[in-house]
Each structure stands twice: as C-alpha cells, then as structure tokens.
Amino acid sequence: MAHSTENAHRNGQRIGSDSSEKQLCQYPTSGSVLSQSPTAVEDREQDWPSGWRPYTALFGCFLLMFLSWGLINCYGTFLSYYSESLFRGDDLMLSNLIGSTQSFVVLFFSFITGRLLDANHSRELLLAGSIIITIGMFMLSISNGNGGLNQGNYGLTWLTQGLVTGLGMACFFVSSSQIIATWFHKRKGFAIGVVASGASICKSFVVAVLLARPNPAHPFRKPEKWMSKRTWVDTSAFRDAAFCSFTASICALFLGFYCVFFSLEEWAATNGIAHKGTPPPGSKVTLSTYWLLCIMNGCSTFGRLSSAWLCDKFGALKVHMMVTVVSSMLCLFLWTFADTLAPALVFAILFGAFSGSVIGLPPASMAAILGPEPDRQARLGQWTGMMYTAAAPFALVGPVITGHLVTKYETYLGVQIWSGACLLVSAMFMALAKFFKDRKGTSGGSNEKV
Template sequence: MLQPSNSALSFAEVGAVSLDSRRQSQDLEQEPLWPKGWRPWTCLVGCFFLMFNSWGIVNGYGTYLSYYKESLLADYTIVHFNVIGATQCFFILFLSFIAGRLLDANYSRWLLVGGSILLALGMFTLSICNGSGHRGDGEYMYTWVAQGLVSGLGMACFFVSSSQIAATWFKRKKGFAIGVVASGASVSITCIVSIFLAVPNPDHHFRRPSGWLATKTWIDKDAFKDPAFCWFTAAISWMFFGFYCVFFNLEEWSAEVGVGYKGLEPPVSGMHALRTYWLLAIMNGSSTIGRLSSSYLCDHFGALNVHAGVTLVSSFLCLFLWTFASNLGSALAFVIIFGAFSGAVIGLPPASMAAILGPHPAQQGKLGQWTGMMYTISSFFALAGPIISSHLVVKFDKYLTVQLWSGLCLFLSACCMCVAIIYHARDESFMRSRLLKLTPASTRSRSRSMSRKREMSEV
C-alpha cells in the first residue's frame, strides 16, 4: 500500500503544514493571472536568450559533428565526436545543483556574467584551434577542451537560470513562461542582453544559506524522501540516456540511408535528398511548436501528465517511424513530428518539478535546488548515452542501434514519469483531505465564491 511521503509527520505537524498551505494558497489565488508591468516580459526575453546560448547550441551539435567527420577530424570515429557533445551535456547538467542553489539565494547576476565569459572564451578559442580549417587540420584535444569543457561550463550557468528566473515572475503561468524560454533552444551579444534583462522577481521567496560550506546548503535530503522526486529524477536520467543520441547522429544517419548529402550537390543526379544540416535544422525548428504548445497544455492538464504523454509518443516515433524511414518523405515526417514532441520532452522538466513541489511560495523557493539536483544526477547518463550509442554504431555498422536505443530509453523514461504521477497525486490527495478537515465550511464556501468571481472577471 502506498504511504504518503509526509506520513512521518505528527498530526499536529500535518495540521500546521495544512494551515500554512491554506494561507499560501489564498495568497496565490489573489495573484493576477498574468504579471503586470514590463519587467516580467523583458525578463522572459532575456531568459529566452539564455536557453538559446545553452541547449540551443547543444541541439545544433550534430552539424558540428558532421563537419568534423567530413573534414577537420576525418581520421577519428563517430565515438570521438559524440564524446565532445556528451561532455557539453554532462557539464551543463552536472553543475546544475550549484547553479540552482545560487539562484535560490538570488545570485543570478553572478551566474550570468560568469557564464557569458566562459561561453565567449570557449567559442572564440574553438575558432582558432583548428588551423586553417582544411581537411585534417583539426586538433581533437583542443576542440574537446574549447567546445566540450569550457563552453559546457559557460552553458551550465545559463541552463537552469533560464527557466528559474522567468518562473519567479509568472507565478500562475509557470508552464507558459518555461515553454517560451525553452523555445529559445530551437531558434553572441545575446548574453549581454540577458545579463541586464533576466532579473528575478524581487518578491520571490529567496533562501540565503547560513553557511555555504554546509552539505545541506547544496543538497536537500528531503527531496530524496519524496518518491515523486525520485521517480521523476529517474525518468529524466533515462530521457537523457537516449534523447541527444537522436540529435547527434541524425545527419550521419541521413547520409547513410541516402535522404541527405553533405556536398554542395547531390552525389547522384536527380537524387531526392536534402543537405544533412537541413534535416537537423527542421527538427530544431519544429521543436518550437512542441515547446510552446506544451506550455499551454501543462497549465490546463498538469505538467507531469503532459510530460509523460509526449515522452511516450516520442519513444514510439523513434522505435517505429524513424526505424522505417527510408526516403525523403518519411525522413521529413519523422524530423517534423519528433521535433515537435521532443521540444516538449526536453522543455518540460522544470515545469514538472514545479508541479511536484506544489504552488506554495516556500516550496517554490526550492525549485532551483531540486531542479539542479535532478539535472546533476542525470548528467552521468547524458555523458554515457551518446558514447554508448555511437559505440554500438561502430560495432554493428548500423544506425538501427541508435534508433532502438533512443526509443527504449524514452519509453522507460515515460514509465518512470507515470509512477511519479501516481505518487504525486497521492500526496496531493492526502494534503487536500487534511486541509478540508482543518478548514471551516464557511471559509471553504467563501473561497469557492471568490474563485468563481475571479474566473468570471478573467473571462
């Protein structure tokens, strides 16, 4: 039998939590549906650029990989190239627990300045570490340091910041805010713009630590007592195990099956194919649809529910549509449809974690830390996944291995999300029943009446 994660609390403690939750819920209900003033909207623009300069660059790594394999580093295997992209993913995710805790303590400006310096340094050094850019001029180790390590460290400062800063302004529309920010990964002076525009809401509940060296400052042990958090973290780990294998290997797969080509002209006259980078660009472009539409859906149907659904569909697309794509038409169908659903898959984790924490300001004050811890745990899977999948390609000389690997990982991710939904629904039901017992009937009636009036006024 499932037991509530807070069942260890005494009756008096549960009552105190429920009463506090009731007061916080009433405060949240008094918040306007959309924030007022210009600051929230300029902040949204700044956070959009932060995502653009983190996962937006990672999403386009497949084009770098194709160029390295074709020209700069022609003597290396696809495993070596996937190591560079996987290193980027690893550092972005691994350092998220530090970035998330600093955000909760309102040190966002320091993160953005530091990230801008590191990313600029990494990208500029990448442009000068490969000689004249001719075939065989590449230096693998320098490329790994510049693109994988230094740029990855800079992006780590941006990734969690992009969604958490925007969420402080859009209290009742977090899904919308996170969805708009996430679309930045599909579209660098933009770093400078973000430093000045991506400013958190000063009224947000910030948590300054009593001491920075204490373990509890960086790791919230209460998170691991919450089954919904644990299962959702497992889901995100499975997701990163297979997700970026698709983006990293799409161009090479398209060239192998003949739906894409790398030169200026198709190798065969009249060949029905696109240049390989167009397929990756189309996939990234269509992901904007998923990122924005999912932001609307999760505000109406719940972020966790939407997240599990789109992840399940994405797994089926890899297992069936991608594996049977053999011509340009079916390849385009895959990149467009998978791109739309994958945009929601990668864009919704912060919104889903916000749903697990609940709407109350004290709990939302932990959003950066819990999200960061989740990403840090999943960073090891993001590092290993692309390397394992590319090794399978080299061993079996078939991209079918990548298709099956990605599809299976996404399917297991969706299964873990479903378990997280069960535990989260159980906890919500438990707290709701305690709240109803501790709230006088007259107060409940008045609260319902006020809610109806507010809904009518918003309509």
C-alpha cells in the same frame, strides 16, 4: 531595575527582528513558511503578472535557453563536419563525446547553479557564463588550423567546446527557467515553455544578461553557511517519492534523447537520404543534411509552446508523460522504417515537435511536484538542479555508446532502438512520479494539477 528592563525589552525587539529576517533568508525547515512581501502575495493571486518587468525577463530567459541548451541542440551539425573533415576515419564515439561532455557539464553543475539562484545570485552567474562561453567559442575557432581534412586537434576541441563552453552554459541553463518562475505563478508552465523554445533560436548574450532578472518580491533562501552539505543538497528531496521517480525518468531520458540529435545528419547522409556539402553530379538527393536538423529544431518551438499551454490546463506531469510516450514511438517505428526523404522529413517534423515538449518540460514538472506553497517553490532551483546533476552521467555515456555502436556495426538501427527504449522507460518513471504526487495530493488535500 527599570533601566535593565528597558534594555532587555529593546534587546528582545532586536532579537525578534533578527529572527524574523532569518526566517525569510535562512534555509527553510520542514513545515516552515517563508515571509513574503504584499507584492508577492498580490502577484500570486493574478492570472498574469502585471507590469513590463515580467515580460522583459521572459524574453531574456528565452535568450538564455538558446545560449545554453540551444548550442547543444545544434551539435549534430558540428559532429557532421568533424566526422567529414577534421576527424575523418575516427570512431564516431570520439566526436559524440565532445557533445555529450557539454551535456554532462551543463547538467552536473546544475545543483550548484540552482542553489545559487535560490539565494538570488543570478547576476553573478549570468556574467560568468557570458565570459566563459565567449572564451570557449573563440578558442575553438583557432584550435584546428585551417579546418582542412584531418587537421583537427581533438584534445583542444574537446577542451574548448566540450568543457569550457559547457561550464559557461551551465551558468545559463537552470537560470533560464528558475528566473522566470519567480515572475509567473499561475502561468508558470506556459512561461517555462516559452523560455524552453529559445533552445531552437539564436540571439545575443548582452540582451539576455540585461533582461533576465528575478522577481525581487520572490522569497529567496540565503544560507547562514555556504560551506555546509545541507546548503547544497536538500536531503528532504530524497524522501519525496515523486521527486525520486521523476529524477529517474530524467536520467533515462538523457541516456537516449540526444543520441537522436547527434546522429540525425550522419544517418541521413549514410543512407542516401540527404547530402553533405554540394550534391554529386546526377544525384537525386536534393536536401542537405543540415536542413533536417534545422527542421527538427524549428518544429521543437511549436512543441514547447503548445505543451506549455497544455500543462497549465491539464497538469505538467500528465502532458510530459504523454509527449514522451509519443516521442518513443516515433523513434521505434517511424525512424526505423524511414528510408527515403519523405518519411525522414515527417520524422524530423513530428519528433521535433514532440521532443521539444519532452526536453522543455522538466522544470515545469518539478514545479508541479513541489506544489504551490511559497516555501516549497523557494526550493525549485535546488531541486531542479539536483535532478539535472543526477542525469549528467547518463547524458555523457548515452551518445558515446551509440556512436561506438554505429562505428562497429555500420548501421543506425541500434541508435534508433536505444533512443526509443530510453524514452519509453522515462515515460514509465514519469507515470510513477504522477502516481506518487497524486497520492500525496489526495492525502494532503491538494487540488493542484500535476
């Protein structure tokens, strides 16, 4: 009898231990709190994290953002070359489709990468992304003959640049913001903004993969069964009005945002504002179209960093909504009336700064919607990934539609109005998300800035 009691006691201890471990790793149910190490609790209480690891991870994630969304930001230069040389005379929507396919693939697979990140599989994702992007860009370089007039192979270009490199970038995109969010708690918005600024600067794969490591003290969610719908789709998100409204805003955002970046160089060349290649003799146009896109991307670094600092002070959703409204007004009024170099440069500078904030803040805004609780923040990768996946079809069709409008009507006015209207609708949904979050925070007693 005593022996049986002793065995039962030992078994009870073992079962209790297993149960405690599952509470840490298992998919968290509503109201559950993930276990945390003393280090994690101490880190959350500090204004800035201590030690060198968080800051090397910050630099690594900064590089990951360039290697994913930074390549998409540069696609306007690819498109200018394609329409001028490889695919001259083709409908512009075909060239736009290559870049929009990249956007679609990166966003569509975000719900998978986000869930894998929540389960602490960042190393495997980064290695896979490095290999896939390298293969895609190498094959792109040999798929179009000598690169001469109308020597382009559209099918191979779409496959290598649109699909293959898009798959590789999908491994990096959500990883860049999610990994750094495990290190910076009180300064999460600023850290994500620094990472987002990497979309305008070029660096290498190796350094990014070596340095971008999540905080080992962060509570990770390892599911009991990977082959389960609940593992990949958090249905509780759809019952959160702020999440649904903000996801709708990101869908509207991607419907019009990259139409600007894809169209800028061709718009400037068509309207005689800047030139491609060598300027013709006697031409008064002195600026290459390439520099307009470089200026826009360069100024986005300032916008991403400044807005990141502001969102820690005033709330991510509030800052995100305001910069989106300003970006919309720049498209609708400044871009539509820019017909010489001076206003075109002003537009490139201002839109670059504000649009950098617009595209860099979604992860910070989603973190604000989730709230500061550790069990809620443990879902950041999955909720962010689900948000981006929902936006993927809109990122695919937006540039295709505007590209065809340009070919059919031979004007960029449709692109300018389309982009401005989409950004304005996006800001309206952000305001709605903030309303729902504030209402929920008031009823729940949360004082977190959103």
